Amino acid sequence: MIYFVISFAISIVAIPFFGKLAIKYNILEKKERSIPYLGGMGLFVSIILLAPFDLFVKSFLTILAMLGLYEDLKQKSFKLKFLIVIFSLLIVNFKYVGLFYLPIGVFFSYFLIEIFRKVDNFDGVSASLTMILGLGFYFFVTSTYDKMILMCLLGSLFAFIFYNFPPSRIQLGEIGNYLIGGVIVISVLSSSRGGLSHIFPSLIVLTPIFLESIPLFLKKFKYSLSAKLLKLTKDKRKMLYTIWTISGIYLILSLGVFYRIVNWQMGILFYIIFTFFLIFYPKLD
Numbered sequence: 001m002i003y004f005v006i007s008f009a010i011s012i013v014a015i016p017f018f019g020k021l022a023i024k025y026n027i028l029e030k031k032e033r034s035i036p037y038l039g040g041m042g043l044f045v046s047i048i049l050l051a052p053f054d055l056f057v058k059s060f061l062t063i064l065a066m067l068g069l070y071e072d073l074k075q076k077s078f079k080l081k082f083l084i085v086i087f088s089l090l091i092v093n094f095k096y097v098g099l100f101y102l103p104i105g106v107f108f109s110y111f112l113i114e115i116f117r118k119v120d121n122f123d124g125v126s127a128s129l130t131m132i133l134g135l136g137f138y139f140f141v142t143s144t145y146d147k148m149i150l151m152c153l154l155g156s157l158f159a160f161i162f163y164n165f166p167p168s169r170i171q172l173g174e175i176g177n178y179l180i181g182g183v184i185v186i187s188v189l190s191s192s193r194g195g196l197s198h199i200f201p202s203l204i205v206l207t208p209i210f211l212e213s214i215p216l217f218l219k220k221f222k223y224s225l226s227a228k229l230l231k232l233t234k235d236k237r238k239m240l241y242t243i244w245t246i247s248g249i250y251l252i253l254s255l256g257v258f259y260r261i262v263n264w265q266m267g268i269l270f271y272i273i274f275t276f277f278l279i280f281y282p283k284l285d
Contacts, residue, residue: 003148007046007155014161015042019170021151025054027072029171037072039163040065040176043156047179051152054145056095057186061089063183064113068175085113089185096189105192110183115213116181123168124240127157129209130180132247136205136254137187146190153183165237197258204254204271208247211278225278246278 022028022036028037048058060212063084070078078084086106088098093105119126134154138147157180163170188206191198208225215223222228225246229239253271256262262270 001151003050003151004158005156006159007050007152008159010046010049011042011156011159012162014045015039015160016044017168018042019163022041022170022173027173035168035188036170037173039160039170040068040072040174040179041158043153043176043179045174046156047149047183050148052145056091057145060088060092060186061179061182063108064178065175068078068173068178071174085110089113089183092182092186093189096186097117097192102269105189106280109189111187112188113181113207114217116184117155117174117177117196118213118216119209120260123166123236124164125162125212126172126180127161127164127284128240128243129212129247130184131161132251133209134187134203134245136251137202139255139258140202140205141187142190142193142198146186149183150187153180166240193224201254201258204257204267205250207250207271210244215280249274254262 018038018041019036022038027037029037044061048065051058062208067078067081067084071081079129089106089109090102093102093109097105116126119129131154133264134157136148136156138150141147141150143219160170160172160176164172188202191202211225213224215227222231226239230236233239233242253262253267253274257264257267258260
C-alpha cells in the first residue's frame with residue numbers, strides 16, 4: 001500500500017509538470033481542442049524512482065518508455081519500433097518464462113503491448129480499464145516485487161485519472177501507453193507461472209480490454225466497448241461509469257474463481273453469457 005500512496009503523491013505533482021512542458025513545446029493532440037501529451041512521463045518517473053531495482057524489469061520498461069517518448073516528440077512511429085519492442089520483450093520473457101516458453105511469451109506480450117496502444121481513445125478509458133484489471137493482477141502475480149510494480153502503476157494511474165477524467169486536461173501519450181502495456185505484460189507473465197489456476201482468472205479480468213481493443217484492430221471502431229456504451233449513454237462520463245461497472249463485474253468474477261468462491265463451471269457459464277451479451281448488445285445499425 002505504501003507504494004501506491006507514494007506513487008500517487010509523486011504522480012499528482014509530476015503529471016501537470018510534464019503537461020506544461022508539452023504545452024510549451026507544442027506536444028499536443030489537436031482534435032476538438034488541443035490537449036498536451038506526456039502524461040505518461042509522470043507515470044514513468046514514479047515507477048522508475050519508486051520500484052526496487054531489477055535489471056530485467058527496469059531495462060524493459062525504460063526501453064518501452066523511451067520508444068514512446070520518441071514517438072510523442074516526433075509525432076511518428078520509429079522505423080525500428082518492431083525490433084526494439086521484440087528485443088525488450090525477449091529480455092522480460094527470459095526472466096519470467098525462460099527459453100522453452102519464450103516464443104509464445106513474446107508473441108502474446110507483443111499483442112498486449114499493441115492492445116494498450118489502441119485503447120487510449122476516450123478520456124479516462126485506458127486508465128480506468130488498467131486500474132481495475134491491475135487490481136485483479138495484484139492477487140494473481142507470483143512475486144512480491146511484481147506486486148510492488150503494480151502498486152506503483154496503480155498509484156500513478158489514480159493520480160492521472162484526476163487530470164484525464166472527461167473533459168481531459170492531459171493525455172498519456174505513447175510513453176504512457178507503452179509503459180502501461182509493459183507493466184501488464186509483466187503481470188501476465190508473472191501470473192502465468194502460477195499455472196491454470198492463475199491464467200484463467202487473468203484472462204477473465206483482461207476481457208474488458210479485449211472487448212475494447214479487438215474491434216479497433218479490425219478497424220471496426222463503432223463495435224468497441226467504449227463506442228457502444230457512448231452510443232447507449234450519450235455521455236462520456238456515464239460511459240466511463242458503465243465501463244467501471246462492467247470491469248468491476250469481471251474483477252469480482254476473476255477473484256471469485258481464483259479463490260474458489262465461485263464454482264469453475266458456473267463461473268465459466270456466467271463469463272460466456274455476460275461476454276456474449278456485451279458483444280451483441282446494444283445492436284448497431
